[in-house]
Structure formats: C-alpha cells, structure tokens
Amino acid sequence: MISPPSFFSVPGMLDSQANSRIRFRMLRYFQALADELHFGRAAAKLNISQPPLSMQIKELEELLGVELFERTSRKVVLTHAGKVLKAEVDRLLSATEQSLNYVRQIGRSEKQHINIGIIGSAMWGPLLTRMKAFREANPDVNWTLHELGQQEQTEALRARTIDIAINRNVIPHVEAKIRCQLIAREAVCVAVHESDPLCRHATVTLKDLADRAFISLSFTHSDFARQVYDNCLSLGVSPLVTHQVFEPQTALALVSTGNGVSLLPESCALIHWPGVVFLKLAETIPADLYALWYDEPLPDLFSRFLHALRD
Structure with a gap:
C-alpha cells in the first residue's frame, strides 16, 4: 500500500516555509549590497559591521536556494537571479515605505x-x-x-x-x-538696479535686456527657472546667464550691487530690496x-x- 505524502513533501510547502523565514532586514541588507556591490561600503551604508551583512546574505541565498552574487577576491557581481530579485526588492521596499508614510500622513491629519x-x-x-x-x-x-x-x-x-x-x-x-490646483496667477517682471537707464520706462521688452547679465534661479533647483529661460528663447532672446542662485533674495542682493538684472515673479516686488526697482515686462511669461x-x-x-x- 502506498503511503500518502507527508506534510513536508507537498509541492511548494518547503518554499512557503523558507519564504516565511525571510525578513525585511535581509531584503534591506541585500538591497544595500546590490546597490554598492562591495561588502565594506554596503556595511558602512547600513551602519553595521561586515560579518552580520555576510551572514544575512548567505542565509537569504540558502532560503531561496539560489546564488544572488558572484564573489571573487576583486569584485562582487549580481547573478541573473540577483538582478531579478534586486528589481523586485526595490519595488517592494518602495511600496512598503510609501504605505507606511501614508499611514503617518493620516495620523498627521488626525493630529x-x-x-x-x-x-x-x-x-x-x-x-x-x-x-x-x-x-x-x-x-x-x-x-x-x-x-x-x-x-x-x-x-x-x-x-x-x-x-x-x-x-x-x-x-x-x-x-x-x-x-x-491653481492658487494665484502671476507674471514675471524685471528686477533692475535703481540707477539703470531702463528705470525711465514703466515697461521694458526682452530685447531691451538682450545685452544684460542675467541673474537666474538655479536650473537644477527650479523647473520654473528653466521655463523662464525657455520662454525667453521662444520670444527671440537668449539670456546671458552669469549667476544662478537658489533664492529670490540672493538674486535681489546681486541686482542691488549692480551685477545684472533678474526675471522674477511679480510678487517678489513685495520684498522691497534696497536699490532694486521692479519693471513690468511687455511680454507675458507666466509665474502661476x-x-x-x-x-x-x-x-x-x-x-x-x-x-x-x-x-
């Protein structure tokens, strides 16, 4: 008589048991090593010593039954299985972090x-x-x-x-x-030094500024700065950007010392920086x-x- 299969011989049961022993810490350690491909740098990134990292990676490989890294004396390289797991772990941990932060967001609203x-x-x-x-x-x-x-x-x-x-x-x-959602519609205006001859005009055109040094908000820090620059190009003027700054106050400080002109949202005129005059721009560049x-x-x-x- 043939005996029925034991619990441990049911297909997939061993995999399920092994999966249940995989902890988030193992996956985070794997992600760090997969990013760095260097045990020392990955351990430093995780703020742990190297032996615990090696032990966690070895245990993860044993539970999965695959090699995730090819290790030599010179380098650490992901195997094909490791590359697949890296993509899945990145997605899983990112989704988990977003979900946890969403719960915190709900908690903030309750508070x-x-x-x-x-x-x-x-x-x-x-x-x-x-x-x-x-x-x-x-x-x-x-x-x-x-x-x-x-x-x-x-x-x-x-x-x-x-x-x-x-x-x-x-x-x-x-x-x-x-x-x-729209909060307010604004346009760009021109900040110039109070001694600038342009101050004789209530409105200036971009062509009036064509030979001036431009003080711009940073292109890497602000999409808005890039949009202003692109608007100028589309209107036939290529601004000579000599300074890029993070904040409008820095731009105004440079304008006040005669270092150039700056295209800024019209509400920045409320800052009232000494020595700076805001002029209306004839062309419309949005700053909504x-x-x-x-x-x-x-x-x-x-x-x-x-x-x-x-x-």
Whole structure:
C-alpha cells in the first residue's frame, strides 16, 4: 500500500516555509549590497559591521536556494537571479515605505498637522495671507513649512513626507498620480538696479535686456527657472546667464550691487530690496502658483486647507 505524502513533501510547502523565514532586514541588507556591490561600503551604508551583512546574505541565498552574487577576491557581481530579485526588492521596499508614510500622513491629519513643501518665491503674495486666514479659522491646526526645490517636492509627495506642495507653473510637468490646483496667477517682471537707464520706462521688452547679465534661479533647483529661460528663447532672446542662485533674495542682493538684472515673479516686488526697482515686462511669461498633492482620498483637514488656498 502506498503511503500518502507527508506534510513536508507537498509541492511548494518547503518554499512557503523558507519564504516565511525571510525578513525585511535581509531584503534591506541585500538591497544595500546590490546597490554598492562591495561588502565594506554596503556595511558602512547600513551602519553595521561586515560579518552580520555576510551572514544575512548567505542565509537569504540558502532560503531561496539560489546564488544572488558572484564573489571573487576583486569584485562582487549580481547573478541573473540577483538582478531579478534586486528589481523586485526595490519595488517592494518602495511600496512598503510609501504605505507606511501614508499611514503617518493620516495620523498627521488626525493630529491637525500639515507638512507643506514650499519654494522660496511663494513666500510673498496671496499665499501667506490665505494660510493666516485658515489658521485663524482653525486655531487647533498647525503646520510645518519645508523649503524644497521643485523636484524635491515631487519626491517628497511621492514618499508622503509632505502632505501638500506649493510650486510654480507645474501643469505640463505634473506626473499622473499628483494632482494640482491653481492658487494665484502671476507674471514675471524685471528686477533692475535703481540707477539703470531702463528705470525711465514703466515697461521694458526682452530685447531691451538682450545685452544684460542675467541673474537666474538655479536650473537644477527650479523647473520654473528653466521655463523662464525657455520662454525667453521662444520670444527671440537668449539670456546671458552669469549667476544662478537658489533664492529670490540672493538674486535681489546681486541686482542691488549692480551685477545684472533678474526675471522674477511679480510678487517678489513685495520684498522691497534696497536699490532694486521692479519693471513690468511687455511680454507675458507666466509665474502661476499651484498647490499639489498625491492623488489619494484626502483627509478632511487637507481638503479644507486646499479650499482656503483657492479662496
């Protein structure tokens, strides 16, 4: 008589048991080594010594029944199975981090707290007035402002480390899962030194600025700066950019010492920098302000805050 198969001989049961012994720590250690392809650097990145890393990788390979790395005295290389696992682990750990941060985001809304990513040029104009009105109507609500570049804001929204971002001219560049709402329409104007002959005119054209040194916001820090530059090119002027800075205040400081002119959102005129005059630009270059958030069901607190910004 043939005996029925034992529990341990059922197909897939051994794999299931081995899988249950794989911990997130093993996967994170594997990810670090797969990124660095060097045990010493990976251990330093994880802030551990090398032996525990080696032991975790060896145990992971034994549980999976495959070699994930080819090791020689000179180098560490991913096997084909290792490359496949690397792609899956990157996806898994990223999704897990997003899910955990989303739960934290829900917790922030329950505690009446909003994390806001903001660019420096948005600090003037209608935004802060509307935020102040919202706080007066909701005295239990607090927020933290994080000054972030435009690309950093997108990454922070995706990671759920901020709840709402404030940005400029984002409509063509918003990724599919990020939504946006117009806060205020603005245009670009010209900041010049008060002794500049252009000050005799209420309005100037880009061609009037063609031979001037331009002080621009950083192209790497701000998509808006690149958009302003591209708008100038499309209107027939190639700006001579001599300085790139992170903040409008730095641009205005350089203008005030005669280092050039700067194209900035019109609300920056509210800064009242000594020695700087703002002139209207004949051509229209938009500097519209938007609020952005990740496309998931918004807690009531965040919805009310967005409504206040729109009003």
